Amino acid sequence: MADKTTIIVxxxxxxxxxxxxxxxxxxxxxxxEVTMFFTFWGLNILRKENAAPGKKPWMERLFGxxxxxxxxxxxxxxxxxxxxxxxxxxxxMRRKNVSTLPQLIEMAREQGVKLVxxxxxxxxxxxxxxxxxDGVDFGGVxxxxxxxxxAKLNLFI
Amino acid sequence: MxxxxxxxxxxxxxxPIVKAKKGIDSLQPGxxxxxxxxxxxxxxxxxxxxxxxGHEVLSVEERNGEYRFRIQKG
Numbered sequence: 563m564a565d566k567t568t569i570i571v572x573x574x575x576x577x578x579x580x581x582x583x584x585x586x587x588x589x590x591x592x593x594x595e596v597t598m599f600f601t602f603w604g605l606n607i608l609r610k611e612n613a614a615p616g617k618k619p620w621m622e623r624l625f626g627x628x629x630x631x632x633x634x635x636x637x638x639x640x641x642x643x644x645x646x647x648x649x650x651x652x653x654x655m656r657r658k659n660v661s662t663l664p665q666l667i668e669m670a671r672e673q674g675v676k677l678v679x680x681x682x683x684x685x686x687x688x689x690x691x692x693x694x695x696d697g698v699d700f701g702g703v704x705x706x707x708x709x710x711x712x713a714k715l716n717l718f719i
Numbered sequence: 720m721x722x723x724x725x726x727x728x729x730x731x732x733x734x735p736i737v738k739a740k741k742g743i744d745s746l747q748p749g750x751x752x753x754x755x756x757x758x759x760x761x762x763x764x765x766x767x768x769x770x771x772x773g774h775e776v777l778s779v780e781e782r783n784g785e786y787r788f789r790i791q792k793g
Contacts, residue, residue, distance in 0.1 A: 584733050588732075588737075591772075592740075592767075592772055593740075658731060661731075673737070
């Protein structure tokens with residue numbers, strides 16, 4: 563049986579999301595079965611850019627409007643400077659021929675990395691399943707633990 | 720002669736090993752893949768990848784900033 567890798571993606575920062583997906587892609591290339599669990603701010607990485615919010619209580623609508631919609635809108639965990647830092651980082655990475663976050667996500671999916679969204683934090687933040695990219699699974703803490711107990715490598719990012 | 724040549728020049732981490740994995744998946748055990756990279760980290764990365772994935776690195780060569788690996792599928 564293949565080794566298993568689990569990654570909890572708690573952070574919704576561009577730099578940390580990239581680190582998560584680089585490790586996920588590397589682990590998948592090494593033959594590991596990879597599952598990524600997205601919780602709290604990490605859920606924003608999986609949001610569609612143009613999903614209609616639909617009918618929601620005002621606080622959920624506010625959360626939805628204030629949080630970044632998808633991988634292109636994320637900021638840096640350090641030196642973000644109101645988004646300028648993220649722009650500079652993306653420019654520097656393009657010059658160095660580093661894959662972009664959307665490319666890394668696409669690559670992870672191609673490699674069979676499983677993406678699981680935490681339903682409890684979706685509930686709290688008011689994120690509906692249809693606002694996330696297609697092909698995402700849904701689960702809670704037991705779904706994560708069930709995979710993590712079997713995994714050789716577990717990261718919290 | 721290699722059974723397959725995979726060109727990962729200009730690509731940075733983690734793409735060389737992702738490409739290597741895709742390439743070697745198309746081969747039969749015992750066949751040889753040649754992988755060309757320019758990423759300095761790939762010297763260690765490719766060897767760690769091969770060890771973990773059960774393939775054998777037959778040779779590594781550096782020439783003009785390019786790394787050429789010959790890898791036999793395990």
